[in-house]
Amino acid sequence: MAPSTPDDLASKLRRNGLHVTAQRLAVLRAVTAGPHRTTEAIERSVRTEIGAISRQAVYDALAVLTERGVIRRIQPAGSPARYEDRVGDNHHHLICRTCGRVDDVDCAVDAVPCLTAADDRGYEIDEAEVIYWGRCPECAAAGRAPTTTTSTSTTTSTSKPPAASSKENRRVDQ
Ligand SMILES: [Zn+2]
Numbered sequence: 001m002a003p004s005t006p007d008d009l010a011s012k013l014r015r016n017g018l019h020v021t022a023q024r025l026a027v028l029r030a031v032t033a034g035p036h037r038t039t040e041a042i043e044r045s046v047r048t049e050i051g052a053i054s055r056q057a058v059y060d061a062l063a064v065l066t067e068r069g070v071i072r073r074i075q076p077a078g079s080p081a082r083y084e085d086r087v088g089d090n091h092h093h094l095i096c097r098t099c100g101r102v103d104d105v106d107c108a109v110d111a112v113p114c115l116t117a118a119d120d121r122g123y124e125i126d127e128a129e130v131i132y133w134g135r136c137p138e139c140a141a142a143g144r145a146p147t148t149t150t151s152t153s154t155t156t157s158t159s160k161p162p163a164a165s166s167k168e169n170r171r172v173d174q
């Protein structure tokens with residue numbers, strides 16, 4: 001894929017009915033530069049490019065770009081939100097429980113929604129969000145154990161309630 005020029009990105013914004021601002025351009029460029037980046041990583045990248053920008057401005061730009069379908073937001077369990085510019089193809093994600101690596105994988109059946117609900121209960125289903133959890137090849141090869149326990153929550157709810165009260169029981173009987 002050829003790298004996007006500023007003109008490409010600007011016209012992408014315009015095509016989606018958005019005014020072109022330096023901040024939106026920088027945010028879009030940061031998302032385009034690396035798929036599945038977190039808000040924090042995008043913010044760092046934008047700061048490097050255009051200098052001072054408030055966190056709120058980055059959030060606002062991400063929100064409006066997502067809303068207009070210019071970028072896609074994914075939020076896997078236990079992970080911060082991530083953004084990518086590969087939109088509209090219903091691709092899925094492979095996520096490593098050990099190192100958190102995220103990879104794209106094409107839609108299993110190439111059409112939305114990928115999975116047919118056993119019973120749609122009358123809903124008009126337009127999407128099935130699919131995430132394949134596991135270990136990436138590197139982590140598997142290195143024998144690194146998964147650290148995230150999203151589905152296997154070992155409930156150790158025997159934790160004591162917080163220490164009653166630190167107030168002294170003041171006895172006034174002398
Ligand atoms: Zn891994």
Ligand SMILES: [Zn+2]
Binds near residue numbers: 084086
């Ligand atoms: Zn993706």
